[in-house]
Amino acid sequence: MTTAEAPGKMVGKAIKRREDPRLITGQGNYLDDIKLPGMLYAAIVRSPYGHARIKNINVAAAQAHPGVVAVITGAEIAKEQNPLPCAWAAGGVQNNVNTPRALAVDVVRYVGEGVALVVAEDRYVAHDALDLVEVDYEPLDVVVDAEAATKAGTVQLHENAPNNVVMHWTCGAEQPTAQAIEQAEVVVKQRILNQRLIPTPMETRGYISRYDSATGEYTIWMSSQAPHVHRLLLTAFVLGIPENKMRCIAPDIGGGFGAKIFVYPEMASTLYAAKVVGHPVKWVETRRESCAVTTHGRDHITDLEIAGTKDGKITGLRVHTYANLGAYCSTIAPGVATTLYGRMVAGVYKIPHVFVEVDGVYTNTSMVDAYRGAGRPEAAYVIERAVDMFAQKLGMDPAEVRRRNFIQPDEFPYDTGIGMLPYDSGNYEPALDKALAMAGYKNFAQEQADARKEGRLLGLGICTYVEVCGVAPSKWIGLAGQGWGAGLWESANVKVHLTGKVVVTTGSMPHGQGHETSFAQLVSDELGVPYEDVIVEYGDTQGTPFGYGTYGSRSAAVGGTAIFKSVSKIKDKARKLAAHMLEAAEEDIIFENGKASVRGAPDSAKTIQDIALQAHVAYDLPAGMEPYLDETTYYDPPNCTFPFGTHVCLVEIDADTGKVTPLRYIAVDDVGKVINPLIVDGQLHGGIAQGMAQALYEAAVYDDNGQLLTGSLMDYAIPRADMVPHYELDRTETPSPVNPMGVKGAGEAGTIAAAATVSNAVVNALQHLGIQHLDMPYTSEKVWRAIHERNGGNGHVS
């Protein structure tokens, strides 16, 4: 048996991801790479109307088309299946929930809603046959704007939702906040829009459903961030079958950004189709379908008022938001727009009085749900723009206003008073100082003034954000609290095989986060085995313990802790067995660096590999000990974690064209302890790019008839590499007291901070023109018009 030397410290090492060689050389196994014997292909007839009654569907011509196996309509599936579930209604209030079915029945409520499913021998035939399905629609009135949808006389999408309101939700104290604003020395009011975004994962969604008529069991391969949750929701709610009659398998996932958390109509329709046709059925989303029907993100209309004293103390914040949730409630949409948004608007500041109201609204648009950051980018945008506007009104340095209102390091755990769990730990000023030093902030005002003399518009934006990660204690987030329809713990099993090799199975489901690498680093250190000896398995409900999935930057803090605790249990058992092997008392055994030895006699050590072998062969175990080193943990976190940081962006605006060029982007993040700095940096790079993209380029646009005008990547502007600057990253490290590793989470931080940072930079460049706010995205036309209007019609500013 090999007795590998205990490895060096792996946690904290910037090692390359072990996933990458396969993923970047075409060796990955994505959904569309999977081909099953006898597999058929599905394509979906989709509504071209934003709102219409389906008068008739004639499938005869499509059915007669050579190669077409079946054409399935919504009415047929509705006899067998329930509508999809909404698993997170807003907590503590009435929710007028309406969810989609596998395919529409009688009425379509957004462009792209599925009307019929064509199953054919190949995918080209399936797509060709879509044209042969004749659907007779009677167009109905359409509403796409969330505020307009709530007004009397507007078309109603659902009978049980008067004025199209899903829910009206509040947090904080209304009267004291109103009073604080009324009595304040300075008040700034502003309407700000957080525009709708299309998540655009590189790999679109796709599913392969199979039904085994002999056993009555379904298997579904899915591009998914949460296969266990999908199994639970599809079996218990949609199909009404026992959970053990379905197996969900998530292969390699090419990005999700939240959009692959949810239960989708195509999961349900392909499951139905597979049973009806008796063959596996594959459906892979086209890019245009991905733009139109995979959930969108953001889409808030917010009216805010921030109040304070003349010397820059914030005394009150009042926020009202219309959250456009689309035509139906997606899986966790109402909860995202309330708990993850409203309860985070106080940001990093001590604000005595905060009141937030959210109206979730149905409109004739695609469903909106969590998208990278999920509520927290919207919250950060509100508070960070508000603080900048407040500073602008006072004529104060926005960095100084932030400093004066920061929660102080000795005040943690800190309760913001609006129903969020107490912030676990924080130290906001060092991150701000570091970022400002990197940016050369003390010279910026002069540089900006000098540049203006040359006719150049420079702007610098600061965002000091906090977010909530590592979601969440089940009791707090659950039905009686925040309305989440289950628990939110994580699980892990760790086995040490007789060769000393370690297999970790996690309920957590990576889709780009590098779990295979960072979890192996963690186990390598904790168990004292070589990094190479640890493999991490996930993604198949058969063979992994239940997990709630990867989102809310929870994998390290919650999934990682479950692994940590399983390793601790393994070490406990190893210590017992080593005591038996060394004929010593258990309390005299110390386990360090993969070796158990008698205190004071290091030469007597038994390695974890020796112990694993003995545990497996079981020739001589202590009385009552079971064979094998195999431990499972279900870990429910006692609190969430609250990463924070300061981002700074420097932009230049061409006054003649309105073009905004990001010159520098500086991010100092505090994500707690870092397991793999390379992975954290990678997450920040991607996150910042997505946040900057919202500020500068991206917007999902519907016309008044509910037609999606940005239905392809010709019109929806995701950035290219040359459209974002080099990122200058640094960190501070404030460990989380919530979990034993001290980690917080890093998957969404970049996105949460970046839109507000860039927005503040653009407005900073224009504020001498009297501009208090401009809505994103900052297209050249929008910026040029803003300059032009405020400069007496003269587009040139100097």
Added chain:
Amino acid sequence: MKFSGSHTINAPRERVWTTLNDIEALRTLIPGVESLEQTAPDTYHGVAKIGVASIKGEYTGTIRMADIDPPSSYRLVGEGRGRPGHVKGEGTITLVAASPETTTLHYDADMQVGGPIASVGQRLIEGASKLLINQGLKALAQKAERAA
């Protein structure tokens, strides 16, 4: 999408009106028309083939003349459906006698498109439509002028 414009035609208003009321005129004015048959007084059914960017295909639909006020104006109300989506629109054509021998034609149209053509091609449709309308009107003007 709204379009409007005007055109001067070197022909008397009555003659332009006659030209405009010919089914041939509609064939010239409707972009990409493949066939057009009269199905009722003032109502026509037809097929048009139009492509914008990658969204190409046939539309089947009807077009109806309404509010006919000879020789000065009428309204066209049309609706078509096809694989690329659906198109619905209406337009008013007004003729003003600029002189006994010249006529000014004003057009005003509002068009709504839906389905794939809206999500992929809408940005291109406006420009393309203006081009096609202008081509159609030019052809019509020439026809009226030649009819002398």
